[in-house]
Amino acid sequence: MSPPWGGAPPARSFGSMRTARIIYRYLTAIVLADVLLQFFLAGAGVFSAGPGTAARDSAALDPHRSNGGLVMLLALLLLIAALAARNGRWKLALPLFLLTLLQPVLAIAGAAGGLHVLGAVAILGLASAMTLLAWRGDRAPAPAEAAEAAEAADPVTTRPGSQG
Secondary structure: OOOOOOOOHHHHHHHHHHHHHHHHHHHHHHHHHHHHHHHHHHHHHHHHOOOOOHHHHHHHHHHHHHHHHHHHHHHHEEEEEEEHHHHOOOHHHHHHHHHHHHHHHOOHHHHHHHHHHHHHHHHHHHHHHHHHHHHHOOOOHHHHHHHHHHHHOOHHHOHHHHHH
């Protein structure tokens, strides 16, 4: 009787996890770049709104609003990639996604709208940390993988009981 988790061959499962980790790594960089673009679009919209016009009512913020939807979509894709990668990074991707969902609510919150900026700073910090971890942390092989690579490179001297 085969175990219930043995449906897919292990090689294919690990291959798909590796692919998801690569996708996750590149998505973190894309999300970070888009969040930085979002800051630029917000500043450009606020400072070109014109005198006497509330920034919220100005069409100058339309690019910022549109790009906000893209940031949400990218955060969702990042969460999906983190779950598929099975490396625990979903614990950072989930708060990032939830913060991006909260941003439109904070933008129309009136006096509490200043929290929109603080939320954006939190998103920038999370995206930065995720990108750093993805590009620095995932590059070092796990100890088990390093041992397997060493054994594959020199099987004679690493075999137990060999006189090497």
